Amino acid sequence: MIHSLFTQTMRTTPPLTKVMSLILVVLALLVHINIISPLSLTYSFYYVKKMQLWRLVTSFFYFGPFSVDVLLHVVFFFRYSKMLEESFMNASEYAYLLMFCSALIFVCANVFRRSLLGNMLSSAITYIWTRRNRTTQVQLLGCILFPAFFLPFVVPVFSFFSERKVPFDEVMGIIVGHVYFYLRFVVKKFGYEPLRTPNWLKRAFGEEIEEPETVNVPSVERLDILEEIAGGAVRKDDEVKNSEKSAEDRAPIRKNGVDDEKIDLCNAEQVNVNEEKTRNDQIDDEKDTHTALLEEAVNGAMSDELPDQKMGREAFTNELDDSEPNKEDEVDFFSVSSEENKHLEEVK
Numbered sequence: 001m002i003h004s005l006f007t008q009t010m011r012t013t014p015p016l017t018k019v020m021s022l023i024l025v026v027l028a029l030l031v032h033i034n035i036i037s038p039l040s041l042t043y044s045f046y047y048v049k050k051m052q053l054w055r056l057v058t059s060f061f062y063f064g065p066f067s068v069d070v071l072l073h074v075v076f077f078f079r080y081s082k083m084l085e086e087s088f089m090n091a092s093e094y095a096y097l098l099m100f101c102s103a104l105i106f107v108c109a110n111v112f113r114r115s116l117l118g119n120m121l122s123s124a125i126t127y128i129w130t131r132r133n134r135t136t137q138v139q140l141l142g143c144i145l146f147p148a149f150f151l152p153f154v155v156p157v158f159s160f161f162s163e164r165k166v167p168f169d170e171v172m173g174i175i176v177g178h179v180y181f182y183l184r185f186v187v188k189k190f191g192y193e194p195l196r197t198p199n200w201l202k203r204a205f206g207e208e209i210e211e212p213e214t215v216n217v218p219s220v221e222r223l224d225i226l227e228e229i230a231g232g233a234v235r236k237d238d239e240v241k242n243s244e245k246s247a248e249d250r251a252p253i254r255k256n257g258v259d260d261e262k263i264d265l266c267n268a269e270q271v272n273v274n275e276e277k278t279r280n281d282q283i284d285d286e287k288d289t290h291t292a293l294l295e296e297a298v299n300g301a302m303s304d305e306l307p308d309q310k311m312g313r314e315a316f317t318n319e320l321d322d323s324e325p326n327k328e329d330e331v332d333f334f335s336v337s338s339e340e341n342k343h344l345e346e347v348k
Contacts, residue, residue, distance in 0.1 A: 016081075016094055020061065020081065023057075024118075027062050028066075040052075042058075043055050043114070043115050045110055056106075059116065060105075063116065063118045064116055068162070069155075069159055073118065073119055076122055076155065077118070077125065080125050084097075087129070091207075092205040095201060101121060101176050104176045104180075114168075121173065123155065123172075124176045124180070126152050126155075126177075127152040127177030128177045128180060132181075136148040138151055152174050153174075156171060180195070
């Protein structure tokens with residue numbers, strides 16, 4: 001049953017956490033059976049310069065002699081490293097997290113003369129997971145339930161009460177984890193991502209590389225062409241606007257032109273009427289003149305006729321008067337103009 005539980009746990013563990021857990025267990029067993037010395041696993045810049053490069057790795061996975069504090073750190077390291085790695089989409093992102101935190105821990109180790117770095121790394125991993133899952137409820141020792149945000153401070157408090165000293169490694173691990181969380185998840189909200197996973201690391205894990213959005217910068221000639229096209233478009237728009245404006249300006253002129261044509265046509269008709277009236281007046285004047293000349297000629301002829309002729313004319317006129325019908329019958333049966341009636345009366 002223990003074997004099956006161990007096999008199932010290792011099968012469901014992400015690759016990086018699985019490798020780190022195996023290294024941790026192997027180093028603990030080798031130290032326990034006195035095959036290797038614990039001093040050969042700690043970090044020392046002096047020995048690293050002498051090409052003892054394994055210390056850069058083993059110093060993170062050896063937590064010291066067995067104790068309750070060490071056991072608590074090992075449990076936290078395995079559990080929250082597993083859950084934190086599972087929260088990332090790619091293993092390369094978690095690997096970059098470990099590299100960044102390890103680099104900061106190396107700086108702290110050189111400044112403050114620290115040799116065992118596993119506690120710092122475990123506290124940093126635990127802090128990052130709790131910040132990403134701060135509202136999650138966690139249990140301590142299977143009976144104490146509290147929000148995950150307070151979990152990184154449980155181990156320092158436990159160490160303070162058990163050893164009566166400030167747990168410097170745990171505090172430094174919390175600071176390192178906070179720096180990573182701020183640069184990775186907080187600064188990203190402002191459009192800047194300083195801890196973006198590099199492509200070479202993604203290639204090492206065989207992951208797909210996201211191509212950045214490229215902006216095609218046009219050449220100088222292309223810029224000139226684009227400027228010319230843009231200028232032509234602007235000129236075309238100006239021409240359209242000017243044509244519309246000129247059409248609007250011509251509209252009232254055209255209206256006034258139509259009114260003027262109507263007025264000219266009316267004036268021409270009035271002129272024609274006046275000319276026709278003038279011609280009619282001239283015709284009437286000519287008629288009057290002709291009538292006056294005729295009257296003069298008749299009067300002259302009557303004054304020049306002989307007495308016998310005058311007596312004969314009077315006798316003839318009397319006969320005509322006797323034989324002349326009534327004036328009403330004349331009006332009814334004959335169409336006599338006013339000018340002829342006047343002439344006849346004068347002749348009488």
